[in-house]
Amino acid sequence: MDIISQLSAELVAVLRTLFYALPYVFGYILLILAFSFIWQAVKRFVTPKHDYGSLKTVTFGDESAVTSNTVASVVSIVLIFVLWGAFTGSKILPSFMHAPGAFTGEGSFTYTVTTPDGQSDDATVTVVVYETGATVDAPEVDPGDGFAKNDSIALAAYRSGLLRVDENDEIGRDQDATITAINGVAIEPGGSVSTDFGRVELSGKGTPNVYPAKGVQMEPIWLPAPEAVWARLTEIATEGYRNSTLAEHLGFSLFRVIVGFILGAIVGIPLGYAMGLSNWFRGWFDPIVEFMRPVPPLALIPLVIIWAGIGEVGKIILLFLAALWIMAIAARSGVSGVRISKVHAAYSLGASKWQIMRYVIIPNSLPEIFTGARVAMGVCWGTVVAAELVAAEKGAGMMIMVASKFQSTDIVLMGIILIGVIGFTIDMLMRWAERWLVPWKGKG
Amino acid sequence: MSGLQIDNISMRFDLPNGSSVQALKDVSLDLKAGELLSVLGPSGCGKTTLLNIVAGFLAPTEGKIVLNGNTVHGPGAERGMVFQQGALFEWMSVRENVGFGPKMKGMAQGQKREIVDHLLDVVGLSDFKEKAVYELSGGMQQRVALARCLANEPDVILMDEPLGALDALTREKMQGLVLKLWKETGKTIILITHSVEEALLLGERLLVMAPRPGRIHKEYRLPFAEMGVDQDLRFVKKEPQFAEVREEILGMIWDMEEEIMGRKEGA
Numbered sequence: 001m002d003i004i005s006q007l008s009a010e011l012v013a014v015l016r017t018l019f020y021a022l023p024y025v026f027g028y029i030l031l032i033l034a035f036s037f038i039w040q041a042v043k044r045f046v047t048p049k050h051d052y053g054s055l056k057t058v059t060f061g062d063e064s065a066v067t068s069n070t071v072a073s074v075v076s077i078v079l080i081f082v083l084w085g086a087f088t089g090s091k092i093l094p095s096f097m098h099a100p101g102a103f104t105g106e107g108s109f110t111y112t113v114t115t116p117d118g119q120s121d122d123a124t125v126t127v128v129v130y131e132t133g134a135t136v137d138a139p140e141v142d143p144g145d146g147f148a149k150n151d152s153i154a155l156a157a158y159r160s161g162l163l164r165v166d167e168n169d170e171i172g173r174d175q176d177a178t179i180t181a182i183n184g185v186a187i188e189p190g191g192s193v194s195t196d197f198g199r200v201e202l203s204g205k206g207t208p209n210v211y212p213a214k215g216v217q218m219e220p221i222w223l224p225a226p227e228a229v230w231a232r233l234t235e236i237a238t239e240g241y242r243n244s245t246l247a248e249h250l251g252f253s254l255f256r257v258i259v260g261f262i263l264g265a266i267v268g269i270p271l272g273y274a275m276g277l278s279n280w281f282r283g284w285f286d287p288i289v290e291f292m293r294p295v296p297p298l299a300l301i302p303l304v305i306i307w308a309g310i311g312e313v314g315k316i317i318l319l320f321l322a323a324l325w326i327m328a329i330a331a332r333s334g335v336s337g338v339r340i341s342k343v344h345a346a347y348s349l350g351a352s353k354w355q356i357m358r359y360v361i362i363p364n365s366l367p368e369i370f371t372g373a374r375v376a377m378g379v380c381w382g383t384v385v386a387a388e389l390v391a392a393e394k395g396a397g398m399m400i401m402v403a404s405k406f407q408s409t410d411i412v413l414m415g416i417i418l419i420g421v422i423g424f425t426i427d428m429l430m431r432w433a434e435r436w437l438v439p440w441k442g443k444g
Numbered sequence: 445m446s447g448l449q450i451d452n453i454s455m456r457f458d459l460p461n462g463s464s465v466q467a468l469k470d471v472s473l474d475l476k477a478g479e480l481l482s483v484l485g486p487s488g489c490g491k492t493t494l495l496n497i498v499a500g501f502l503a504p505t506e507g508k509i510v511l512n513g514n515t516v517h518g519p520g521a522e523r524g525m526v527f528q529q530g531a532l533f534e535w536m537s538v539r540e541n542v543g544f545g546p547k548m549k550g551m552a553q554g555q556k557r558e559i560v561d562h563l564l565d566v567v568g569l570s571d572f573k574e575k576a577v578y579e580l581s582g583g584m585q586q587r588v589a590l591a592r593c594l595a596n597e598p599d600v601i602l603m604d605e606p607l608g609a610l611d612a613l614t615r616e617k618m619q620g621l622v623l624k625l626w627k628e629t630g631k632t633i634i635l636i637t638h639s640v641e642e643a644l645l646l647g648e649r650l651l652v653m654a655p656r657p658g659r660i661h662k663e664y665r666l667p668f669a670e671m672g673v674d675q676d677l678r679f680v681k682k683e684p685q686f687a688e689v690r691e692e693i694l695g696m697i698w699d700m701e702e703e704i705m706g707r708k709e710g711a
């Protein structure tokens with residue numbers, strides 16, 4: 001019962017978050033459609049092509065008529081950067097493209113204090129909001145007349161502050177004087193009033209809480225602007241981070257992946273062949289491989305750390321294990337996938353067992369092995385980053401983990417982008433190698 | 445003793461559920477060197493099984509295959525096989541496919557080249573030597589398969605529906621090619637087909653098999669293959685005797701099919 005109520009509370013929280021995200025999602029979809037219409041309009045002025053695809057009259061439902069629109073891809077990527085810039089107040093965008101930012105500058109509000117015996121007086125509070133990173137002291141203000149004296153407060157953008165306005169007043173809270181209005185609008189503890197710079201809330205005890213408007217931009221601590229990330233990239237590329245250069249961090253991650261993958265392939269491929277060619281080996285290793293395959297490599301991290309520590313050996317063992325099963329299964333299915341008529345044909349042409357292996361089984365299994373290698377490289381890359389998040393002295397994952405502890409979101413973001421770019425490059429290289437080395441894939 | 449003896453072959457498959465299938469029962473046949481035999485029969489009568497036994501891919505439960513005086517115990521280079529499709533090596537070029545047999549024997553490069561060039565010339569694929577096999581049409585691929593088989597100089601050529609996947613026109617051209625190669629090389633050929641017409645055209649001898657258990661139903665000796673060597677196949681088909689035998693065999697196979705269906709419905 002208890003768990004059900006907990007889970008439903010979680011579900012409600014998730015759905016609420018999704019609900020708040022809905023306007024943004026719809027806004028994004030509208031942008032996609034808007035750009036689509038713009039492109040349709042632009043296309044009318046481009047000379048029409050008469051290739052096979054564009055002459056089809058039935059395109060809806062014809063899978064082959066749907067190709068990736070390059071213009072859409074370019075606009076999509078540019079839009080990501082524009083949105084990123086707009087919501088971080090980036091300097092690379094003209095300021096009219098920025099989403100409403102946090103209030104900065106000077107504002108003010110007046111409060112009205114009423115004493116139990118019915119006297120009341122107004123005083124003005126000057127609010128100074130400065131950019132994050134600067135330090136500005138609250139300005140000196142003229143106390144003014146009456147028993148309530150003027151105050152001032154300085155706040156960094158996105159921050160709010162309680163202001164004990166009665167501290168300098170002649171009759172304060174200790175004498176049961178209460179604030180009854182802000183800017184002339186009546187207010188009670190717990191209420192709030194909008195002002196020119198944001199809003200003022202009255203706390204439960206009757207102290208004004210100053211909330212300058214935050215706008216809809218992201219604070220740099222959550223999402224730094226693109227140029228900040230770029231600046232970090234150049235800085236770390238030249239000066240390094242945590243005693244290692246950027247190239248060293250990334251190089252170590254790549255080195256682990258490549259060594260682990262190669263070791264996994266060296267053991268896994270022959271293992272897969274043995275399983276594909278011999279009943280005994282198939283029977284022997286099937287339970288092991290089938291059990292290990294669904295175990296996520298990440299689940300092995302604690303064990304590997306216990307056994308081999310956090311050094312290179314442990315990481316390479318982990319990646320070896322990540323690649324091993326994938327490569328073994330790929331090689332096994334590559335061997336089992338050989339058409340029996342090809343093997344028969346080769347025997348009838350006088351081939352020996354070794355020749356069948358060399359000229360039929362191995363080439364026939366290469367496409368599968370390449371597919372497996374692509375998957376394995378992807379898994380290894382993911383696993384190495386995760387392992388470095390847990391424990392490492394160098395590496396892409398370690399870099400972003402340490403940076404997150406110091407709230408250096410720019411480094412975290414830079415690391416994520418670099419990890420993505422490298423993963424993508426690895427996959428592209430594997431595809432390219434595949435096309436070059438096994439052009440017969442899927443043609444048998 | 446030359447030629448191919450199929451000596452009292454029986455074949456029984458035990459099925460996992462405990463029952464068994466008698467795929468062949470007491471099949472005997474004597475084939476002299478250079479004879480061209482076509483095999484016809486309703487689906488499931490054991491034609492492929494028989495061919496696989498001759499090729500040595502299956503061991504018969506009873507009986508034996510004797511080629512040139514030697515009992516067959518497995519596949520060998522003296523019995524070449526042409527499959528219906530998909531038996532070419534797609535990772536090799538046309539030239540490498542045809543040269544596969546000689547290469548396995550360790551033949552010298554120059555000699556191998558000569559054989560391959562000659563055979564590709566014979567099957568009319570000289571312009572496609574360096575192409576990948578998947579770039580060729582179905583008919584061209586079967587010509588490669590034929591050339592690959594011939595390059596190995598087998599005594600017997602076994603073909604399991606080699607032209608089954610081709611369109612009618614290509615098929616007719618290929619039938620002419622098979623006859624031409626048969627005459628030129630003097631090989632013993634066993635050819636399985638589903639087409640009665642093809643069996644008549646390409647069978648110096650013709651075997652009609654019957655199912656359950658697979659056995660020889662009737663054997664013919666026919667003049668059409670000999671005629672087809674130097675005549676247009678379309679003229680051969682117009683022979684009155686051709687139509688006569690065709691009708692007879694068609695009727696025979698229809699009867700067998702009906703019997704199978706009837707038995708199934710009865711069961």
Ligand SMILES: Nc1ncnc2c1ncn2[C@@H]1O[C@H](COP(=O)(O)OP(=O)(O)OP(=O)(O)O)[C@@H](O)[C@H]1O
Pocket residue numbers: 457459465466467485486487488489490491492493494658
């Ligand atoms: N590996 C096998 N295991 C069990 N039964 C088999 C096996 N191979 C063939 N059979 C059975 O043997 C019989 C003959 O099969 P075969 O493939 O030789 O027929 P076929 O004459 O070549 O048929 P088709 O004309 O359709 O190619 C069939 O009843 C089939 O079910």
Ligand SMILES: [Mg+2]
Pocket residue numbers: 491492493
């Ligand atoms: Mg068959």
